[in-house]
Amino acid sequence: MVYLIHFDEPYHHARHYLGYVEGNGRRKTSCLVSRLKRHQAGNGSKLLAALSRQGRTWRLTRVWWNGTRDLERQLKKAGHVGARNCPFCNRKVLGELVKTQSNKLKKFIFENNHDLIF
Numbered sequence: 001m002v003y004l005i006h007f008d009e010p011y012h013h014a015r016h017y018l019g020y021v022e023g024n025g026r027r028k029t030s031c032l033v034s035r036l037k038r039h040q041a042g043n044g045s046k047l048l049a050a051l052s053r054q055g056r057t058w059r060l061t062r063v064w065w066n067g068t069r070d071l072e073r074q075l076k077k078a079g080h081v082g083a084r085n086c087p088f089c090n091r092k093v094l095g096e097l098v099k100t101q102s103n104k105l106k107k108f109i110f111e112n113n114h115d116l117i118f
C-alpha cells in the first residue's frame with residue numbers, strides 16, 4: 001500500500017513524504033501501523049528521521065490501500081504530490097477519502113495525535 005505523510009511545517013522545500021509498504025488492503029493495516037511506528041522512532045526514512053530529531057510533527061493524511069510500487073512511482077513522477085493528493089492541503093480530494101480509513105488505523109492515529117481530518 002502507498003501512504004502519504006504531511007509535515008506540519010515545511011522541511012526545507014519538502015512538505016510531504018510518500019511511502020510504500022508491503023501488504024495490500026485494510027486487513028494489512030498492521031503493516032502500515034508498524035511502518036508509522038518505525039518512522040516515529042526515526043527509522044525507515046532519513047527525511048522523517050530528520051524531522052523527528054528536530055521535534056517536528058507530521059501526520060498521516062492518506063492511504064492507497066491497494067497501492068503498488070508502480071503507483072508510488074507514478075505519483076512521484078507526476079510531481080506536486082501534496083497539492084494533488086493530500087486532503088490536508090487540497091480539500092478537493094477529501095470526498096473520495098471519507099471511507100478509506102480502518103478503525104485500527106484511526107486508533108493508532110488518535111493515540112499518537114496524528115489526527116485524521118475527515
Ligand SMILES: [Zn+2]
Nearest residue numbers: 006086088089
Ligand atoms: Zn499536505
